[in-house]
Amino acid sequence: MNDETEYVSNAFGQIFGHDPAVTVRAPGRVNLLGEHVDYNEGWVLPCAIDRAVWLAAAPNNRGLARIHALDMQQQGQFALADFRPPRGHKTDQAWLNYPAGVAWAMQEAGHTLTGIDVVFTSTVPIGAGVSSSAAVEAAFILAWEALSGLSLSTLDKARLGQRSENGFMGVQSGIMDQYASLHGAENQLILLDCRSLTHELIPFPAGNSIVVADSGIRRQLAHSEYNTRRQQCEQAVTLLQAYIPGLRALRDLTLEEYQRYAHRLPAAVRRRARHVVEECQRVLAGAEALRQGDLTTFGQAVNQSHISCRDLYEISILELDVLAATAWEVPGCYGARLTGAGFGGCIIAIANNTAVPALSQALTTAYRAEFGREPQLFTAQVAAGAAATSAIHKT
Ligand code: GLA
Numbered sequence: 001m002n003d004e005t006e007y008v009s010n011a012f013g014q015i016f017g018h019d020p021a022v023t024v025r026a027p028g029r030v031n032l033l034g035e036h037v038d039y040n041e042g043w044v045l046p047c048a049i050d051r052a053v054w055l056a057a058a059p060n061n062r063g064l065a066r067i068h069a070l071d072m073q074q075q076g077q078f079a080l081a082d083f084r085p086p087r088g089h090k091t092d093q094a095w096l097n098y099p100a101g102v103a104w105a106m107q108e109a110g111h112t113l114t115g116i117d118v119v120f121t122s123t124v125p126i127g128a129g130v131s132s133s134a135a136v137e138a139a140f141i142l143a144w145e146a147l148s149g150l151s152l153s154t155l156d157k158a159r160l161g162q163r164s165e166n167g168f169m170g171v172q173s174g175i176m177d178q179y180a181s182l183h184g185a186e187n188q189l190i191l192l193d194c195r196s197l198t199h200e201l202i203p204f205p206a207g208n209s210i211v212v213a214d215s216g217i218r219r220q221l222a223h224s225e226y227n228t229r230r231q232q233c234e235q236a237v238t239l240l241q242a243y244i245p246g247l248r249a250l251r252d253l254t255l256e257e258y259q260r261y262a263h264r265l266p267a268a269v270r271r272r273a274r275h276v277v278e279e280c281q282r283v284l285a286g287a288e289a290l291r292q293g294d295l296t297t298f299g300q301a302v303n304q305s306h307i308s309c310r311d312l313y314e315i316s317i318l319e320l321d322v323l324a325a326t327a328w329e330v331p332g333c334y335g336a337r338l339t340g341a342g343f344g345g346c347i348i349a350i351a352n353n354t355a356v357p358a359l360s361q362a363l364t365t366a367y368r369a370e371f372g373r374e375p376q377l378f379t380a381q382v383a384a385g386a387a388a389t390s391a392i393h394k395t
Pocket residue numbers: 031034035036037038039173174175176177340341342
């Protein structure tokens with residue numbers, strides 16, 4: 001048993017007076033390339049990381065979810081019967097909406113859920129663009145699956161997590177985060193085709209690191225801005241269908257078609273469409289560079305992605321721009337960009353292991369000089385996806 005599993009198992013025992021029946025680990029993710037492309041049915045390149053939600057659970061026969069959030073020292077509960085959205089919990093218990101959303105999505109899909117007693121903790125920074133919510137969703141889906149006697153495919157579990165975001169939380173997000181949390185593999189990047197919902201694993205090049213620098217800026221306005229971006233992409237498709245019959249998603253738009261018809265689009269919509277068209281190309285070219293072991297080319301695609309997120313998709317903030325631009329100057333750093341939805345959160349930098357100390361120093365120094373405080377830095381290991389384990393009973 002590792003430390004976190006032991007921690008949640010012991011806490012469970014102290015709170016509920018018996019051993020848990022199952023423990024779950026569900027990771028956060030970083031996205032290396034392909035931002036705001038998943039809901040345009042394009043390609044993305046995320047990976048699960050060694051920051052995760054850890055949960056211990058057992059069934060109860062009360063039809064209740066009774067949940068202790070150890071990090072917040074809070075407990076909350078809801079009844080599973082007649083569970084319908086919207087069911088927003090009061091804001092000091094906003095975390096409870098995530099398990100509630102999962103319960104709603106699973107029941108909406110026709111699954112019968114048992115009541116559960118749960119304790120959980122998380123090492124995924126919250127609201128930082130590294131999918132703390134997808135990790136919580138995946139953890140609760142796995143707990144309910146195990147304890148309700150269900151057997152769901154990994155893809156179905158990812159879809160349920162996305163469904164709870166879309167239908168319960170009101171964020172029209174794509175499937176990338178839940179997919180990555182559930183399909184992660186140690187030292188492997190996930191090249192996901194968001195139309196076919198199939199993926200290829202590409203090894204993360206040995207001898208290199210993913211350095212994450214958290215700006216500490218939390219994603220205010222993220223939900224409304226996110227949904228606006230998605231609408232603008234849909235608007236682009238609708239307007240372009242007049243010239244390209246049968247166009248289904250921006251993934252299908254070629255660069256030539258974009259150039260030919262861009263003037264038909266309102267200026268902001270045009271910028272969004274261009275980002276998506278070029279970002280799709282960057283993911284495919286970047287993945288090919290990785291297969292060839294060409295980190296320099298890959299890193300250039302990563303840098304271009306940041307510039308496009310900043311200038312065309314307009315989801316960056318000054319703090320992320322300073323962090324990325326600082327990393328670009330460090331020898332041995334191949335590329336750096338914001339990761340996730342944007343409007344705050346983290347950048348990731350891909351660097352040779354030998355360059356990590358200098359990179360960390362440069363990021364800290366530049367950030368302090370510009371903003372008077374330090375970014376939170378960590379090196380993310382590329383980790384396995386979410387998994388449940390039958391709890392080992394103490395004798
Ligand atoms: C959030 C969403 C994802 C994806 C990213 C942007 O993380 O949950 O579906 O759209 O933003 O790439």
